[in-house]
Amino acid sequence: SIEQTFGIIKPNAVQDGNIGNILSAIEKAGFTLRGMRMARLTPELCRGFYAEHVHKGFYPELEAFMTEGPVVLLCLEGENAILRWRELMGATDPAKAAEGTLRKLYGQNMGRNATHGSDSPDSAAREVSYFFSAFDRI
Numbered sequence: 001s002i003e004q005t006f007g008i009i010k011p012n013a014v015q016d017g018n019i020g021n022i023l024s025a026i027e028k029a030g031f032t033l034r035g036m037r038m039a040r041l042t043p044e045l046c047r048g049f050y051a052e053h054v055h056k057g058f059y060p061e062l063e064a065f066m067t068e069g070p071v072v073l074l075c076l077e078g079e080n081a082i083l084r085w086r087e088l089m090g091a092t093d094p095a096k097a098a099e100g101t102l103r104k105l106y107g108q109n110m111g112r113n114a115t116h117g118s119d120s121p122d123s124a125a126r127e128v129s130y131f132f133s134a135f136d137r138i
């Protein structure tokens with residue numbers, strides 16, 4: 001069925017000049033862009049977004065990274081979009097990601113892994129509405 005999912009182009013990929021490459025891959029994969037804007041996450045926004053990870057050991061490092069520079073927030077739509085966006089990104093750890101995936105191409109390590117994607121219908125709904133209002137989705 002047609003789904004919407006949420007994505008982030010993370011600070012390392014923005015800094016490395018890979019926004020265009022990632023958007024190009026998204027378009028070539030046939031997603032419809034329903035929302036897109038740049039933002040600078042604050043610690044408060046990051047904590048709310050990654051609520052399920054706040055108490056994990058890697059969270060301080062995750063917050064420091066996600067707030068170090070601008071990100072691109074995305075709402076992607078398409079057939080089976082949640083799974084297909086995760087497949088395009090590849091495994092969370094770029095070292096384990098398949099050839100040709102975004103994290104393999106543009107990620108440096110588990111933290112600086114270039115992109116985020118929702119992992120389920122529930123998280124997609126929560127994450128899209130966390131960053132996008134009805135006014136800035138087309």
Ligand code: CMP
Nearest residue numbers: 053058062092110111112113115116117
């Ligand atoms: P993301 O899909 O944005 O969701 C949580 C992020 O935490 C994940 O990508 C990784 O970049 C980061 N992270 C850092 N260390 C770990 C870890 N040990 N396990 C899972 N995620 C981690």
